[in-house]
Amino acid sequence: MPGNILVNDGEKYSGQYVATRSFTDKDVVASGTDPLKLIAEVKGLGVGDPVVFFVPKEDVVQIY
Secondary structure (H helix, E strand, C coil): CCCCCCCCCHHHHCCEEEEECCCCCCCCCEEECCHHHHHHHHHHCCCCCCEEEEECCCCCCCCC
């Protein structure tokens, strides 16, 4: 089963939090290691309700 691509160029954001404008927008507005700082930064750029999530490092198992 193919995976769902959440962001464009996801491999360059490995181990970071990323913010997009919406769930359907795959372009990253900003990235960083602190999600609270990232939200403040993105809101400062005029994105009112950003979608923020963590991009795991390659070959790391994530259990949710």
